[in-house]
Amino acid sequence: MMRCSTLSAATVLLLLxxxxxxxxxxxxxxxxxxxxxxxxxxxxxxSTDRISITSDFSGADLTIFGALDNADPLINRQGRYDVIVxxxxxxxxxxxxxxxxxxxxxxxxxSEIFVNVxxxxxxxxxxxxxxxxxxxxxxxxxxxxDNIYIEPLDRDVDTATIKEFEAALRQLKKTTGLYSERxxxxxxxxxxxxxxxxxxxxNVPVGTHKARAFLFRNGIFIKENSAQLVILKAGFEQSVxxxxxxxxxxxxxxxxxxxxxxxxxxxxxxxxD
Numbered sequence: 001m002m003r004c005s006t007l008s009a010a011t012v013l014l015l016l017x018x019x020x021x022x023x024x025x026x027x028x029x030x031x032x033x034x035x036x037x038x039x040x041x042x043x044x045x046x047s048t049d050r051i052s053i054t055s056d057f058s059g060a061d062l063t064i065f066g067a068l069d070n071a072d073p074l075i076n077r078q079g080r081y082d083v084i085v086x087x088x089x090x091x092x093x094x095x096x097x098x099x100x101x102x103x104x105x106x107x108x109x110x111s112e113i114f115v116n117v118x119x120x121x122x123x124x125x126x127x128x129x130x131x132x133x134x135x136x137x138x139x140x141x142x143x144x145x146d147n148i149y150i151e152p153l154d155r156d157v158d159t160a161t162i163k164e165f166e167a168a169l170r171q172l173k174k175t176t177g178l179y180s181e182r183x184x185x186x187x188x189x190x191x192x193x194x195x196x197x198x199x200x201x202x203n204v205p206v207g208t209h210k211a212r213a214f215l216f217r218n219g220i221f222i223k224e225n226s227a228q229l230v231i232l233k234a235g236f237e238q239s240v241x242x243x244x245x246x247x248x249x250x251x252x253x254x255x256x257x258x259x260x261x262x263x264x265x266x267x268x269x270x271x272x273d
Contacts, residue, residue: 040069040072041068041070041222041223042067042068042213042222044066044227045066046211047065049230050229050230050231051229052233053232053233055233055236058202060200062197062200063198064085064195064197066213068191069192071192073191075217075218077191081188081216082133082215082219083186083213084125084143084216085123085124085125085196085198086143086212086214087198088211089119089204089205089207090205090207092119093117095112096112096168113152113154114153114165114169115152119207120178120201120209121179121180122179122180122182122201123144123145123180123182124182124196125183125184125185126186126188132216137219141221144181145170145173150170152165176201178201180201182199200231204231205231206233207230210228211229212224212226213225
């Protein structure tokens, strides 16, 4: 009997020590619940997928509407959603020339060719770009006129020379209005609906343009969406353009005959004898 009582007391003492140790260590930590995922997305829509311009086109504003799906109302009320909309023109090779004054005459001394350069690039943002996200994201997304990747045709040229010609190309595009930026051009009409106003330069190129919308939340890139827009010439200019490309032989013959006839007619009209 004495032996059994001793074993029972020892067992109880061990249980009490285990409970005291567990209480000293605190409650057993539970796995933190996974934060709710809010799969926001962005949609854009164009009122038309085709724009016709004439010879007297002097530039215009293009309006693009869009909407946010599954947007967090709290984040939206705090204004922590940002949208950047881009209208990117068709990509074409571009030659950049450097002029130097030699013996009093400006001459082309060096040139570089870049491939797949967007002919036009128009940007509209909700705020100042540096307030939306950091420069690393802009470079990774190739977002903005200064972050477009411009590929040189000849990669063996000195890096400093290529960068110099790249900077000259971007500056030339900005000067001619083909590369433009409109800060505040994206405005939220409601908590989910927004409107973007982009600038079409007077010399906007014809072809297929790509409209792209980028959604940011608290400076973090979330989603992108895109749509296509075709810009073409209309009227007599478009007819001549189409005839020159589809019937190039006849167009060349007609141009030569017209030049001869114009020269002969000018000689008759302005004859002094």
